[in-house]
Amino acid sequence: xxxAAATYDLGTMHGGLRLPARKxxxxxxxxxxxxxxxxxxxxxxxxxxxxxxxxxxxGEYVLKGxxxxxxxxxxxxxxxxxxxxKVVAIEPWPVSRRLGETAPCIIIECDGEDRAVQTAEVRPxxxxxxxxxxxxxxxxxxxxxxxxxxxxxGQKLMQAATMPLEFLILNGVECEPCxxxxxxxxxxxxxxxxxxxxxxxxxxxxxxxxxxxxxDKSEAIAAIVEAKAQLEDDRIVVKQVPTIxxxxxxxxLVQLVTNREVPSGGLPTDVGCVVQNVGxxxxxxxxxxxxxxxxxxxxxxxxxxxxxxxxxxxxxxTTVADIIAFAGGYAEQSDHLVIGGPMxxxxxxxxxxxxxxxxxxxxxxNETRAPGAEQPCIRCGECATVCPIQLLPQQLFWYTxxxxxxxxxxxxxxxxxxxxxxxxxxxxQIPLTASFRNAKARFQELADEKARAERARLRYxxxxxxxxxxxHSRESELAQQKKDALNAGPSAIDAILKRQKEKQDHNGxxxx
Amino acid sequence: MEFERRDAPFMMPTxxxxxxxxxxxxALIPAALAYVWYFGPGFIFNFxxxxxxxxxxxxxxxxxxxKTVEATLMDYSALVTAALITFAMPALTPWWVTATAxxxxxxxxKHLYGGLGYNLFNPAMVGxxxxxxxxxxxxxxxxxxxxxxxxxxxxxxxxxxxxxxTGIFPDHLTFDAISRATPLDIVKxxxxxxxxxxxxxxxxMMGDFGGRGWEWIGNFTAIGGAWxxxxxxxxxxxxxxxxxxxxxxxxxxxxxxxxxHPSPGFHLFTGGAILCAxxxxxxxxxxxxxNKGRLYYGFGIGLLIYVIREWGSYAxxxxxxxILMNMAVPTIDYLTKPHIVGHPLxxxxxx
Numbered sequence: 001x002x003x004a005a006a007t008y009d010l011g012t013m014h015g016g017l018r019l020p021a022r023k024x025x026x027x028x029x030x031x032x033x034x035x036x037x038x039x040x041x042x043x044x045x046x047x048x049x050x051x052x053x054x055x056x057x058x059g060e061y062v063l064k065g066x067x068x069x070x071x072x073x074x075x076x077x078x079x080x081x082x083x084x085x086k087v088v089a090i091e092p093w094p095v096s097r098r099l100g101e102t103a104p105c106i107i108i109e110c111d112g113e114d115r116a117v118q119t120a121e122v123r124p125x126x127x128x129x130x131x132x133x134x135x136x137x138x139x140x141x142x143x144x145x146x147x148x149x150x151x152x153x154g155q156k157l158m159q160a161a162t163m164p165l166e167f168l169i170l171n172g173v174e175c176e177p178c179x180x181x182x183x184x185x186x187x188x189x190x191x192x193x194x195x196x197x198x199x200x201x202x203x204x205x206x207x208x209x210x211x212x213x214x215x216d217k218s219e220a221i222a223a224i225v226e227a228k229a230q231l232e233d234d235r236i237v238v239k240q241v242p243t244i245x246x247x248x249x250x251x252x253l254v255q256l257v258t259n260r261e262v263p264s265g266g267l268p269t270d271v272g273c274v275v276q277n278v279g280x281x282x283x284x285x286x287x288x289x290x291x292x293x294x295x296x297x298x299x300x301x302x303x304x305x306x307x308x309x310x311x312x313x314x315x316x317x318t319t320v321a322d323i324i325a326f327a328g329g330y331a332e333q334s335d336h337l338v339i340g341g342p343m344x345x346x347x348x349x350x351x352x353x354x355x356x357x358x359x360x361x362x363x364x365x366n367e368t369r370a371p372g373a374e375q376p377c378i379r380c381g382e383c384a385t386v387c388p389i390q391l392l393p394q395q396l397f398w399y400t401x402x403x404x405x406x407x408x409x410x411x412x413x414x415x416x417x418x419x420x421x422x423x424x425x426x427x428x429q430i431p432l433t434a435s436f437r438n439a440k441a442r443f444q445e446l447a448d449e450k451a452r453a454e455r456a457r458l459r460y461x462x463x464x465x466x467x468x469x470x471x472h473s474r475e476s477e478l479a480q481q482k483k484d485a486l487n488a489g490p491s492a493i494d495a496i497l498k499r500q501k502e503k504q505d506h507n508g509x510x511x512x
Numbered sequence: 513m514e515f516e517r518r519d520a521p522f523m524m525p526t527x528x529x530x531x532x533x534x535x536x537x538x539a540l541i542p543a544a545l546a547y548v549w550y551f552g553p554g555f556i557f558n559f560x561x562x563x564x565x566x567x568x569x570x571x572x573x574x575x576x577x578x579k580t581v582e583a584t585l586m587d588y589s590a591l592v593t594a595a596l597i598t599f600a601m602p603a604l605t606p607w608w609v610t611a612t613a614x615x616x617x618x619x620x621x622k623h624l625y626g627g628l629g630y631n632l633f634n635p636a637m638v639g640x641x642x643x644x645x646x647x648x649x650x651x652x653x654x655x656x657x658x659x660x661x662x663x664x665x666x667x668x669x670x671x672x673x674x675x676x677x678t679g680i681f682p683d684h685l686t687f688d689a690i691s692r693a694t695p696l697d698i699v700k701x702x703x704x705x706x707x708x709x710x711x712x713x714x715x716x717m718m719g720d721f722g723g724r725g726w727e728w729i730g731n732f733t734a735i736g737g738a739w740x741x742x743x744x745x746x747x748x749x750x751x752x753x754x755x756x757x758x759x760x761x762x763x764x765x766x767x768x769x770x771x772x773h774p775s776p777g778f779h780l781f782t783g784g785a786i787l788c789a790x791x792x793x794x795x796x797x798x799x800x801x802x803n804k805g806r807l808y809y810g811f812g813i814g815l816l817i818y819v820i821r822e823w824g825s826y827a828x829x830x831x832x833x834x835i836l837m838n839m840a841v842p843t844i845d846y847l848t849k850p851h852i853v854g855h856p857l858x859x860x861x862x863x
C-alpha cells in the first residue's frame with residue numbers, strides 16, 4: 001500500500017501545552033531565496049563539539065562549496081564556503097551562543113559570481129556503498145542536526161550504528177509557535193526529505209522510517225504522502241502527532257511515536273530509535289545525491305517586529321541584518337531580536353550575528369515579561385501538570401534558590417529540557433526555565449572544575465610516581481656499582497678511595 | 513541594530529495570582545447572597561470587618577517585613593481569606609471576634625510563616641479555630657435560617673449592625689430567643705440522647721438532606737465551585753477527594769447501622785463540607801502539589817470531617833480536618849512524587 005494515509009497510533013506524552021501557532025503569516029508565501037550577500041560570516045563552531053580548524057588563509061580566494069575549515073576526527077563538523085569570494089579575516093564576531101558574545105569566524109567578501117567548486121569524481125549511487133563509507137561521506141558534508149541541536153550527523157550515525165536499531169524517525173513536528181521552516185521545506189522539497197530518509201535507512205540498516213508531522217500541517221502531510229507514493233517505498237510511514245508543544249522534542253517524539261521512554265541521560269538509540277530532523281534529511285540528500293554540502297538552509301523570519309514575515313532560503317553566514325532587510329525590514333516597534341522560537345530561542349543584542357546551521361527562526365518580538373514582575377510561588381502545581389518530563393518545577397525552583405545540589409539532582413534538574421511550558425502557566429510569573437538553565441550551567445561549571453582538579457591530581461600523582469621510580473633506579477644503580485666494586489676486589493676499592501681522597505684534597509685546596 | 517536581551521520564553525504567562533484570587537471571590541458571590549438571604553445582613557458587616565483587618569494586617573506585616581505594600585496587596589489573597597472567615601462566622605458576631613480571626617489568620621498563620629506561598633496552614637481556618645477556642649459562646653450564636661415557618665425573631669439591619677459593633681442585643685431580645693442549635697448540633701446531641709436519625713429529621717430545622725437553608729447555601733456554593741472547575745482555577749482532585757472521604761464512610765455507616773448514623777446527604781449538605789471541598793481545601797499554598805497527592809489530601813480532609821463530626825467533641829470538623837491535613841502535606845508530597853520520564857520505575861527516591 002504505497003499511498004498509505006497518515007496514521008495515528010501513538011504513545012503518550014505527559015503535559016505539554018496547546019499554544020497559539022502564529023505560523024499563518026510566514027507560510028502565506030513560498031520560500032524566498034535571499035541573494036548572496038556582500039559579506040559572509042562563518043563561525044568555525046556551528047555544531048556541538050570541537051570547533052573546526054580553518055584551512056584557508058587571509059586573502060585566499062574560495063569557491064562555493066569549498067572546504068574552508070575541517071574537523072579533526074573528534075566530535076566536530078567541517079565548514080564549507082557558502083559562496084565564492086576572498087577570505088578577508090578570521091576574527092571574533094558576534095554570534096548567537098549560549099556562552100559568550102563573540103566567537104572566531106571566517107569572513108568572506110563575496111564576488112557575487114557564486115562560482116562553485118568542481119568535483120573530480122562522479123559518486124556511485126548511495127545504495128551501492130557500504131554503510132560505513134556512506135557515514136564517512138555524510139561526515140564530510142558538514143551536515144549537522146538542523147532541528148536546533150546541531151549535533152554532527154555523521155557522529156550521531158556512527159554512534160547509532162553500534163546499537164541495535166529498529167526505527168528511523170524523521171522529525172517534521174516543529175511544535176514551537178512561529179517557526180514554520182520545516183513545514184515549508186516539506187511542502188516544497190518532500191522528495192528530498194524522503195530521499196534523505198532512504199539514504200539514512202541504508203546507512204543505519206533499519207527497515208522502518210516514521211515521518212512524524214503535526215496534525216495541523218495538512219499541506220506538508222499531503223506533500224509527503226504524495227512524494228511517498230511516487231517513491232513507492234513501503235518502509236516509510238507517515239505519522240500524525242497531536243499539535244501539542246513540545247511534541248517535537250527528540251525524546252518526547254520517541255515517546256509519542258513508539259511509546260518508549262528514552263532513559264534519563266541516555267539517547268533514543270537506547271530504545272532502538274534514531275531521530276533526524278526533516279531538514280537534515282534533505283541536506284543529506286543534497287550532499288550525497290547532488291554534491292552540495294550544507295551551505296544554505298531554510299529559516300523563518302517572523303514576529304510582530306518584522307514587516308513581512310516569510311520563510312527564506314539563505315546562505316549560511318548571511319547576517320541576520322541582511323536577512324531581515326530582505327524580509328521587508330523591521331516594523332515600527334521591534335524590541336527584542338531572538339534567534340530561535342519564542343519558547344526556546346535566545347535573545348541577542350545585535351543583528352550583526354550570522355545565520356548559522358542551527359538557525360531555524362529569526363524572531364523579532366515586542367511582548368516579553370518585564371523583569372522583576374514575579375510574585376512568590378503559591379504552589380498551585382500548574383507547572384508540574386504541564387511538564388513533559390513530569391518534573392516538579394515548583395520544588396526545583398525552591399532548591400535552585402537554596403542552591404541545594406543534592407535535591408536538585410534527585411528531583412531531576414538535569415532531565416529538564418528547558419521547553420518553557422512551566423513559565424507560561426505560572427500565575428506568579430516566576431522565570432522558572434531561566435533559573436533552571438542557570439542552575440544547570442552552574443552544575444556544568446562544577447563538573448568542569450572537578451574534572452580540572454582530577455586532572456591536576458593525576459598529574460601530581462604521576463609526577464610523584466616518576467620521582468619515586470627515578471629515585472629507585474638511582475638507588476639500584478648505586479647498589480649495583482657498589483656490588484661491582486666489591487666483586488672486583490680490594491684493588492678496585494683502593495682505587496675508589498684514592499680517587500675520593502684526591503677529590504677532597506682538591507676541594508680543600510680550593511677552600512684555602 | 514542593537515537590542516535589549518531577555519530570557520526565553522518570549523510568550524506571556526496566561527494567568528496571574530490576582531486574577532485567580534479575583535475569580536475565587538466572584539465564585540463565592542452566589543453562596544454569599546444565599547447566606548445573606550437565610551441569615552440576614554450580619555454576613556455583610558462581618559465581611560467588612562474581616563476585610564478591614566485582613567488588609568490592614570497584611571499592610572502592617574508587609575511594612576514591618578520591608579516588602580512593597582501596594583503590589584502584594586493587589587493580589588486579593590487577603591480578601592479571599594477575609595471572605596472564607598466570614599463564611600465560617602455566625603451572622604451575628606461582634607466585630608472583635610471577627611477581627612481576632614482575621615488578624616490570627618493574616619499575621620500569625622500567613623506572615624509569621626513567611627507570607628503568601630510559605631504558610632503551612634490555611635490562614636482562614638487557623639483564624640476560625642482561634643476564635644472557636646477563644647470565644648466559644650459567640651461561635652455558638654447561630655441563628656435559625658429565615659424560612660418563614662420557623663419561629664424566628666428577625667433583627668433589623670440597624671439592630672444587626674449595632675450588635676456587630678457592640679455585642680449587645682436589642683432590649684426585647686435575648687441570646688436564647690434568637691439563637692438556634694445548628695442541624696449538626698441537633699443531630700449530634702440527639703443521637704447521643706438515643707434518638708434515631710429519622711426522628712431527628714422531623715425537627716423543623718431539618719431540610720431534604722441537610723439543614724434547611726444550609727442545604728441551599730451548599731447548592732449555591734457548589735455552583736461557584738463548578739465555575740472555578742470550568743475556569744480551571746481549581747482542579748477536580750481535591751473536591752472529589754473531600755466528597756469521597758466524607759461520603760464513603762458515611763454511606764457505609766448509614767447503611768450498616770441505619771438510625772444511629774446520619775445519612776451521607778446530611779453530611780454533605782450541612783456545615784461547611786461543600787465550601788471546604790471547593791474553596792478551603794483547594795487553597796494551593798497549603799495543599800499537596802501533585803494531582804495524585806491532592807486526591808489523597810482531599811480524601812484525608814473528607815475522612816477527618818466525618819470522624820470529627822461522628823466522634824469528636826465539635827459539631828463540625830472542617831477547620832480541624834484541613835489543619836490536620838495541612839500537617840500531612842510534606843509527607844503526601846514526598847510519597848506522591850511523580851515518576852520522572854526516563855527514570856527507572858518504582859524507585860522511591862532517597863531524600
